[in-house]
Amino acid sequence: GENVEQHPSTLSVQEGDSAVIKCTYSDSASNYFPWYKQELGKRPQLIIDIRSNVGEKKDQRIAVTLNKTAKHFSLHITETQPEDSAVYFCAAIGGAQKLVFGQGTRLTINP
Amino acid sequence: NAGVTQTPKFQVLKTGQSMTLQCAQDMNHEYMSWYRQDPGMGLRLIHYSVGAGITDQGEVPNGYNVSRSTTEDFPLRLLSAAPSQTSVYFCASHGEGVTGHLYEQYFGPGTRLTVT
Numbered sequence: 537g538e539n540v541e542q543h544p545s546t547l548s549v550q551e552g553d554s555a556v557i558k559c560t561y562s563d564s565a566s567n568y569f570p571w572y573k574q575e576l577g578k579r580p581q582l583i584i585d586i587r588s589n590v591g592e593k594k595d596q597r598i599a600v601t602l603n604k605t606a607k608h609f610s611l612h613i614t615e616t617q618p619e620d621s622a623v624y625f626c627a628a629i630g631g632a633q634k635l636v637f638g639q640g641t642r643l644t645i646n647p
Numbered sequence: 648n649a650g651v652t653q654t655p656k657f658q659v660l661k662t663g664q665s666m667t668l669q670c671a672q673d674m675n676h677e678y679m680s681w682y683r684q685d686p687g688m689g690l691r692l693i694h695y696s697v698g699a700g701i702t703d704q705g706e707v708p709n710g711y712n713v714s715r716s717t718t719e720d721f722p723l724r725l726l727s728a729a730p731s732q733t734s735v736y737f738c739a740s741h742g743e744g745v746t747g748h749l750y751e752q753y754f755g756p757g758t759r760l761t762v763t
Contacts, residue, residue, distance in 0.1 A: 537706075542689075570751070570752065572752075579755065579756055580690070580754050581754070582751050582752065585751070625689060633678055633695070633697050634692060634695055635739075635741075636692060636706070637682075637690040637691075637692075638689060639688070639689040640689045
């Protein structure tokens with residue numbers, strides 16, 4: 537079945553700098569890759585996603601890139617702000633319609 | 648729409664007790680899933696369903712049962728609670744292309760379960 541690996545587990549950046557979180561997946565049939573943000577004590581919420589037929593997608597300060605050949609995808613946050621501090625999860629959906637999550641990255645934005 | 652609802656929000660069980668965590672969605676989503684999230688950990692898939700009458704196992708199914716008799720409801724049953732099942736449980740649902748995202752997963756608010 538699908539296995540998703542996420543790195544780093546923790547990331548600390550200065551406010552205004554960029555943050556990059558990387559994930560790899562194992563199932564070549566996976567065709568959809570969402571990213572979720574979870575604030576403390578709250579449920580995960582979708583922030584951006586990308587389909588397997590697209591290499592890059594951007595939404596304001598957030599972008600996701602996908603390399604199907606290497607089976608990895610990344611989340612890029614530019615001009616980071618204190619409210620970006622949270623745990624971020626990557627995920628992948630394959631042919632079985634199961635959404636499998638990475639282990640999460642705790643992002644801290646330092647003022 | 649209420650989205651995805653879960654009950655109870657909090658529950659304390661003794662080892663060996665059984666209980667059912669309730670989950671319902673009013674978005675007519677075909678797909679529903681149960682995840683557990685341990686402190687400082689990611690989300691691990693317990694069971695999922697691709698439609699009424701169809702369920703399948705996820706990564707950590709042992710000790711849990713599910714059924715999907717209707718599109719709306721997807722209860723999770725703990726057969727004999729163990730301390731290792733102490734966790735936060737999230738129910739989620741998604742439909743294809745509903746919001747422009749291919750499979751946007753909507754999460755319920757979670758159930759915090761403690762087994763003593």
